[in-house]
Each structure stands twice: as C-alpha cells, then as structure tokens.
Amino acid sequence: MTVGYLPNTATWGNASHEPPRDGLVATSDPVYLRVVEDIRRQITDGTLPPGAPIPSRAQLTRKYQVGETAARHALRVLASEGLIIGRVGSGHYVRERPDLTPLHRWRFLDHPASFAADLQSQGRRVTWDWHSEPVEAGPTIARRLRLPESSALTRTRYVYRGDGKPLQLATSFEPREFAPHSDDERRSLVARLYAHGIKVTEVVESVHSRVPRPAESDALQLAAGVHVLHIERTHWAGDRPVETSDIVIPGDRFRVTYSMPL
Amino acid sequence: MTVGYLPNTATWGNASHEPPRDGLVATSDPVYLRVVEDIRRQITDGTLPPGAPIPSRAQLTRKYQVGETAARHALRVLASEGLIIGRVGSGHYVRERPDLTPLHRWRFLDHPASFAADLQSQGRRVTWDWHSEPVEAGPTIARRLRLPESSALTRTRYVYRGDGKPLQLATSFEPREFAPHSDDERRSLVARLYAHGIKVTEVVESVHSRVPRPAESDALQLAAGVHVLHIERTHWAGDRPVETSDIVIPGDRFRVTYSMPL
DNA sequence: ATCGCAAAGTTGGGGCTCCAACGCTCATCG
C-alpha cells in the first residue's frame, strides 16, 4: 500500500493554503516551535498544572495541523527542557518539579559531612560511604592546591545517599601527610590540620552548572537533560590552600545558599 | 552499574548483514547512544579538541552503520548537551567552551552593581541600564519578603552588558517607600535603607541552575542547551527581609564564588 | 594570480512508516 510519493504539500511555502486560523498568528518560522511555544506558555502560566497530561503525538498532529515529525520534535524539546516528562505507554505529563532543597553551605562549616548535617537537620536520613586512595595531583588539582603536579595526595571519594537514593558525590584532595588515618580523624578536617600546626582560616566555594559526566549521571541516577551543580571547595590557611574538593549535586533537586554578614 | 536490557536485535530486519565490526561491541541498547557515547568520550578525553569537526550525518551513518535518523538524533543530543555546535552548510564542531569567569559574590557586597564591579576589576568594560516600575508583590515575592501579596513594591529590571554583549539580568524588588528617587540614591542599597532607619545585617544568596525562560534565552543570547544560574538574593535587617532580587547569568560563562571565614 | 561561479556537501525543518515495550481499560470468565 501507499505507492508513489504524493506531492508533499508545501514544506516551506504554505503561503496560499489556509488563512491564519489559529488565534493570533505569530507565523514563527518552524512549525514545531508553534507547538512548543503554545504548550510552554500553557505550562508556565498554569493552564496546564503539574501532572496534567499533554496531548499525544496523534492528538497534536490533529490539533495543530502538523506532521508527526513536528509533533514528536516539539515533545522532545519540551522534555529536554525539563518541562514535561514522557512515560512510555501512557503519555506526556507536565513535570512535577520537586522543590529545590536548600543546602546551607555556611552552616556546619566544619562538619565531617556538612551536606549530611544540613539535610539531617531538615529531618532526612542521610548515609554515606567513602573510599580513599593515593594519587598524584595532576595539572588541575596541582593548580588549585598550588603544588607541583607530581605531589603525593590522598583522594577520597564520597557518595551521600538520602533514604537510599544517591544525592551527592564529592571528591576530596589533600596532601598525603594530612590524610586521616582513623574514623575519628575524619570527623573534622579543621581539627586534623590544626594537629599539624595548620590553622584553616577560610573556606572558598565556587559554584557552576554543567552537564553531568556519564559516570555522574549514572551514580546520581539523573534523568535526561538535568544538569549538575559543581562546587569547587578549597580550604585555606592564610594564603595557602590546604585541601580542595569537588562536590557534585543534581541541579534539579538542590539549591545552595550562602549567607554573608555585613 | 550496567543496568542492562534485553537483546534488541535490529528492529527492522537488517539482522543478517554484517558482523559487529567496530572494536568493542558494547551492544548498548539504543543505537544512537553508541554514537553519542563514542563521540562524547572523544570530546571529554581530548581526542577531539575544541573546534574539531564532527563527522557529518552521512559520514556517521557509514562509520557506525546506523540509519540517518540515528546519526541525526545523536548529533542533536550532543548539541543539546552543549558539547558540539552545528553550523548550517558547514558541519558540527566541538564547542569551544569559554572558561568560566568567576564572580566573587562576597566582594563588592554593597556596591550599586557588584556584578559590574567584579568584572571591571578584571579589566572588562561593563555597562548596564535599568527600568523601574511599581508592582504588587504577588505570591512568590511576598513570601520572600514576608509581606502580604498585595504589598506595593518597586520592581527594577537591570540588564548588564560586557562590551555590548548581555551578560546578566537582574530583577530587584523592594518596598515602594524605600525605592531610590535619584541616581545618587541608587548607588547604595545599604545606605538608602539606613536613611530609613534600617540596618542591613546580612545578605543571603541561593544559587540554582535551570533552563532559561524564552525571554531570558533571548535577552542573554543563549545558545541551545545552555542553562542559567539563578541567584535569589535577599538583604536582611535582622530577621526581616528588606529587599530581594533574582539574578540570572549564563551558566556556560560564569561561576559564582563565595568565601566564608572561619 | 585573482575573481567569480557552479557543484558538492552539510545542517535543519518536515513528511511518512514500522515496530517493540509498555500502560490502561474493559469485558469476560471463574
């Protein structure tokens, strides 16, 4: 069935065909954008509340008089924007966006796991495990710790979980001579360094957003399209960096807050 | 790891064609993912440096023995991740990612435009303009300022530009009676409030990452797939919030840094 | 040696179709 190809009515110039027909024209060039914009508007202005079903591909083609490709493309764009989420066999729905749990970075500053402490203070059960191993600094970390690239460091990787689900990854780098040897020593970085005659005076954090690396996406069980917040934290003793770590958290579930007294 | 799925023998029977042929098979479920993962790996490990050309659709179909749809889909995914960028008529290229300019949020705390001050201290020319208008608080801002929803506020929208290009959007909300009436008053929020007998004691910032709203994407001239960093900043006088603003910056060009003394 | 132009290649918008895995609903059977 379906022999030869039909003319394929106007891919580009559908000038003469129909009068505007749909409310305000807008005539925005790509057809799928008309669909995207219309649905996006309905989501942001609340016409379609979280959980509401989005018309299916078939329905969209009818409603907006577009081909299946366009309908499909529109849905994919909205999904990659995180506005809707598709469930196979069921349909697309307006994404319930979990409200962003605040992480109060300035409290619990010297705590074995400030992250866990903060969440626990919010009544969540947080567990974590870690793994330490000796490494060489390498270019990036060497620059951050102002050490030669071949410096002997201890790298500790942490995985934090809330009620089983992974919430945060952290990787800490510190000169090997400072590394903790017991669980007790691990408790406080500041106390540990103090025992070596080093007084930590300042903690600097640098926050940026990026696409998760595949391993992170995997470890944090991230949905497609969600970014991560990457916090580079460095402990300083005067003008000397003594420890640095990379903290990675799902961008769709957390916000980090900082308080600065005047 | 490795969640693993089912066999998935070629959907539309070209089953018998050729033997695996390509290095380690991996057989990861969707075909397009094989392409995505391979290219992503090459980009992240530096095999494909920034600016390097990505094989075209046609070349990908040959190289990976996939259909055009899959090749296309792979490229779209990589583009929406911000790893590559497509130029019509030319090809796809590994995205040059501008290194992240740090914004030192704790310096210049009470400056008319801490943002501009920071960048100017880095030797950039920053200009900005603003527009004020009276508004009602509305649910969100009312909560942030702990005021009734119908409170009379002044909203000021700022657009900051560096060498002409837009870099940051900011929207500030403050009770109408505190709003500046002259350029001079605008200079310092803290001084202005002090004139009303209010002593700002603390600035709290909450950082999260999200997809830009269309208007923001437009105003900041964002490429597809880049997120924004959204900073909610509130000035507090004791336990009373006196001003709050939303600061939006391109997530692919900036990082925000905070310093916390111990 | 340089200019101009045509051919070839590439992206991005669209179109159509097939199919597997899965969800939902409803009627039928025990």
Next chain:
DNA sequence: CGATGAGCGTTGGAGCCCCAACTTTGCGAT
C-alpha cells in the same frame, strides 16, 4: 465479586526521503 487477559493507545527507537538555505571547494576565465 475479583482476577485475568485481550485490545487499543502511547512513547521511543529506527529507517528512508524531500527540500531550502547555506559553506566550501575547486575549476575555468579573465
């Protein structure tokens, strides 16, 4: 009355094709 299963609808992967707008390249003419 409750469980079960068939059928329909929906997503998502995949394939193929057409075309407009644009870049790049290489060739031939000046």
